[in-house]
Amino acid sequence: MLVLALALALGITLGLLTNVSVPLGMLTYLGVAVLAAIDACFGGVKASLEGTFDDKVFISGFLTSTLMAAFIVFVGDRIGVRELYLAAVVAFGMRIFENLGSVRRLMFARWGWE
């Protein structure tokens, strides 16, 4: 767990150091992609706690959900349904909270707090 926190901190530090900024046009796409990435990470943590973690599944899931999320928003923009990104946001938001709940319960189970 410490390694994961360190990795997150390292990513944030890298972002701060490299001073990258998303261009305005890409803002929505990357926003949804970030949500997808967060969801994938929570899913991975959950799976690892359950003992069903598979790195191939995780990596492919991470890549496809981020890319697909951005793609869905793009398509929505192109076909005039700009609100399509809301669907992605809602879906990923719900999944994030579900995964978070599962992780919490699994942690309790592991530490024997149940």
Place this chain on the structure above:
Amino acid sequence: MKVHHLPSRETFTHLKDASKKGLHASERAVGRSVNEARLMASLAVGLLLVGFLLVAQWRGAATFTRSLDRQSDQNLAIIIQEIAAENNALRGEIVRLQMRLMETGMESEDRSRVLNEAAKEMQAVRLVSGLDAVSGPGIVVAISDPERVLLPQDFVRLVHELRAGGAEAIAVNGTRVSATSGFAGGDGSIIINDVVFSRTYEVSVVGDPDNLAQALELPGGLRSTLLTFPGVNVEISPAEEVRVAAGLHGEFVYAQKVENP
């Protein structure tokens, strides 16, 4: 005879099982740690990416909120009003500064003009009062008086005739005849500005040579009068360049300037 009991088949099986078990356990442990490492590595990479993207997104969103696209119509109206007011104020400032610049320019122009005029006037006054050496076309009047018969009034008359002929500067033997100069003496010598001369006089005059010569050579004029005196000779020669020395600066002791006459 000692009978060697071979280990029974069960024992072997048992041993084999045990080793097998042990092997499996270590293998499993190795497999698990490898699995764990891969899990951690991939999750760590994922989280690293998430952190990086979060920061980038954060920055982009911050610029987006500041950008005008994001503002509501009301806010935009307020911003426009503020900018217009600022614009007006700045325009006023520009006009004010331009006026000040113009005023200053005119003031300095005025001042330099006044200074120029004052300098010109000063120059003229200095010339008229004989404070500066001058040169220019004119005539030289050489008067010889070996018998010492000339009187101061002859020179007064000479100077008057020359001034009537348009003389701008007059000097007698290098002594400037200015507005305050007078002729004194007698007994064959002339005193101008406290300098005593006798016998030979060279009068340098700057002015129109023809007019000056005419003023002296008029029939019944000064020249003919002087020539009637015994021994006196008068030579008038026009010159392209006559140099007249500067006079001394007189000090006024009694005269005071009258303000607002």
